[in-house]
Amino acid sequence: MAPMALALILGWWLVAASRAQQLPRPSLSLHPSQEIEVGDNVTLRCHLPRPAAWVWLRQHEGWTIARYSDKEQDTVEFSFLSTNREHAGTYRCKYQVSDSEDVSEMSDPVELVLTDHSFPPPNISLHPKECVEIGTNVTIQCWNKDYGATFLLHKDGRSALVQRQGSDGAGTASFTFSGVTLADSGTYRCSFRPWHSPFVSSPLGDSVTLEVTPTPAPPGAESHGNLVVAVLRGCAAALVFALGIFFVIDARSLWIRRDESLGRGGM
Numbered sequence: 001m002a003p004m005a006l007a008l009i010l011g012w013w014l015v016a017a018s019r020a021q022q023l024p025r026p027s028l029s030l031h032p033s034q035e036i037e038v039g040d041n042v043t044l045r046c047h048l049p050r051p052a053a054w055v056w057l058r059q060h061e062g063w064t065i066a067r068y069s070d071k072e073q074d075t076v077e078f079s080f081l082s083t084n085r086e087h088a089g090t091y092r093c094k095y096q097v098s099d100s101e102d103v104s105e106m107s108d109p110v111e112l113v114l115t116d117h118s119f120p121p122p123n124i125s126l127h128p129k130e131c132v133e134i135g136t137n138v139t140i141q142c143w144n145k146d147y148g149a150t151f152l153l154h155k156d157g158r159s160a161l162v163q164r165q166g167s168d169g170a171g172t173a174s175f176t177f178s179g180v181t182l183a184d185s186g187t188y189r190c191s192f193r194p195w196h197s198p199f200v201s202s203p204l205g206d207s208v209t210l211e212v213t214p215t216p217a218p219p220g221a222e223s224h225g226n227l228v229v230a231v232l233r234g235c236a237a238a239l240v241f242a243l244g245i246f247f248v249i250d251a252r253s254l255w256i257r258r259d260e261s262l263g264r265g266g267m
Contacts, residue, residue: 023104024049028057028093030110034159036083037115038200043079044110046093052076053098060090060109069095088114088199113199115191120144121205122151122190131211138177138210142190144202145171149192154204156187167192185212 027047036042046055048069055076058064069076076095080087092106122144132138142151144167151173153162165173177184189204 025105026107028107028110046076052095054096057093115201119202121203124190126208133215135179140175143172148195151192154189180212
C-alpha cells in the first residue's frame with residue numbers, strides 16, 4: 001500500500017504543479033516604496049493577471065495572510081497600520097482562480113525594510129582626501145562599534161545602493177573605489193542593518209563629498225602645444241604667401257604672352 005499511496009501523492013503533486021505553471025504569476029508592489037520608518041502605514045499590493053477567488057500574502061519564513069478577492073478586482077491590498085520590526089521582511093503573493101483548485105506560483109519577492117531611529121546613524125570618513133584626480137584609489141569607511149552589522153553605502157540622487165559590505169571585528173566596513181572616474185563624484189552616506197534584524201535599517205548618517213578632477217597636463221605640455229600651433233600657423237602662412245607669389249608670376253607671364261601676341265598681330 002505504501003508505494004501506491006506514494007505514487008498517488010506524487011501524481012497529485014505533479015498535476016498541481018502543472019496547473020500552477022499554466023497560470024500567469026502575479027506581481028507584488030510596496031507603497032510607499034522608499035524611506036519607510038517604524039510606525040508608518042504600509043500597503044502591499046498583489047496585482048492579479050486574471051480573476052481570482054483567494055489571494056495569499058506570505059512573509060518569508062513567517063506567517064501567511066489569506067484574503068477573499070472580488071472577481072472583478074485586478075489588485076488585492078494588504079495594509080499594515082503602524083508597522084513594527086516584526087513586519088519587516090521579504091514578501092510574496094499567490095492566488096487561486098475562481099471555481100477551481102488551481103493555484104499560481106509565488107510572485108517575485110519584495111523587501112519591506114523599515115528605518116528604526118532607535119539605532120544611531122553610522123559614522124563615515126573618506127581617504128585619502130575629498131578632492132582627487134581621475135585614476136586615484138579612494139576608500140570610504142563606515143563604522144558603528146556597538147553593532148555587528150551589514151553596512152550599506154548610498155549616493156545622493158541615486159536610488160540603488162552603491163555597495164554593501166559586512167563589518168569587520170572592529171565594527172567597520174571599507175568601500176574601495178579603484179581608479180575613480182568623473183562619474184564617481186558625488187555625496188555619499190552610510191546606513192547599517194544589524195545582523196539579527198537584516199530588514200531593519202539605521203537612519204542615514206553624515207555625508208562626505210568626493211570630487212574627482214581631470215588629470216592636469218604634465219609640465220611643459222602647454223608650451224609644447226603652443227609651439228606646435230605656432231609652427232602650424234607659420235607653415236600655413238608661408239603656404240598662402242607662396243601661392244600668392246605663384247599666382248602673381250603666372251598672371252604676369254600671361255600678360256607678357258598676350259602683349260607679344262598683340263605685337264605680332266600689329267605687324
